[in-house]
Amino acid sequence: IPSSLAGKTFVIGTDTTFAPFEFRDAGGELTGIDMDIIREIAKKQGFAVEIKSLGFNAALQALSSNQVDGVIAGMSITEPRKQIYDFSDPYFESGVQMAVAKSNSDIKAYEDLRGKTVTAKTGSEGETFAKSIADKYGFTVKSLDQSATMYELVKSGNAVAVFDDYPVLAYGISQNNGLKSVTEKEKGGSYGFAVNKGQNPELLQAFNTGLGDLKSTGKYQEILDKYLKDPT
Numbered sequence: 286i287p288s289s290l291a292g293k294t295f296v297i298g299t300d301t302t303f304a305p306f307e308f309r310d311a312g313g314e315l316t317g318i319d320m321d322i323i324r325e326i327a328k329k330q331g332f333a334v335e336i337k338s339l340g341f342n343a344a345l346q347a348l349s350s351n352q353v354d355g356v357i358a359g360m361s362i363t364e365p366r367k368q369i370y371d372f373s374d375p376y377f378e379s380g381v382q383m384a385v386a387k388s389n390s391d392i393k394a395y396e397d398l399r400g401k402t403v404t405a406k407t408g409s410e411g412e413t414f415a416k417s418i419a420d421k422y423g424f425t426v427k428s429l430d431q432s433a434t435m436y437e438l439v440k441s442g443n444a445v446a447v448f449d450d451y452p453v454l455a456y457g458i459s460q461n462n463g464l465k466s467v468t469e470k471e472k473g474g475s476y477g478f479a480v481n482k483g484q485n486p487e488l489l490q491a492f493n494t495g496l497g498d499l500k501s502t503g504k505y506q507e508i509l510d511k512y513l514k515d516p517t
């Protein structure tokens with residue numbers, strides 16, 4: 286245990302609902318892959334964490350203004366973000382995909398989005414991707430702060446599609462959330478734990494060491510299996 290961290294408490298920001306990475310269990314407790322990873326690493330590396338369920342964009346803002354020490358939120362490691370944050374080693378491969386309402390048989394490709402409204406999360410890779418093709422396919426992007434409200438917008442027909450991370454869409458769809466995917470996954474970045482640039486280097490180091498340990502002991506796989514194997 287690195288003595289510099291012993292007894293310290295770090296404040297960690299996360300998304301509200303981004304299952305299976307962070308969500309509330311039946312008892313209202315924050316749970317998920319990210320939560321298990323950060324808590325397990327903290328335990329093994331000898332520091333404490335105080336998790337703040339802020340929402341994705343709010344968590345990034347909080348990190349920029351040093352109101353939190355780190356963010357774990359299914360956050361993709363991207364070049365623009367690397368300019369302002371320091372990232373850990375990648376811990377999960379992801380990317381963006383489109384989903385539509387289960388009952389929708391009109392939207393089968395990006396070409397079908399012409400004149401329509403889609404939704405994506407403020408500040409997310411899904412939003413960046415949707416905006417990058419919006420002009421080409423002639424659709425409008427309505428940004429919202431939470432995955433749950435994005436999905437509701439699609440189910441109510443106020444948006445025809447949502448762009449979100451495919452492991453999250455797949456998890457929701459497997460739980461019959463009323464959506465389906467109709468297009469291929471887009472290639473995307475991996476998730477990383479982030480600290481503000483130049484801040485908390487010892488926390489970042491401890492995360493990487495801890496992640497390596499979780500992988501070599503099989504605990505990392507155990508965490509993934511807990512949420513991804515037969516998630517019902």
Ligand code: GLN
Nearest residue numbers: 300358359360361409410
């Ligand atoms: N992986 C996506 C991103 O980093 C979305 C993260 C999220 O919605 N919590 O932008």
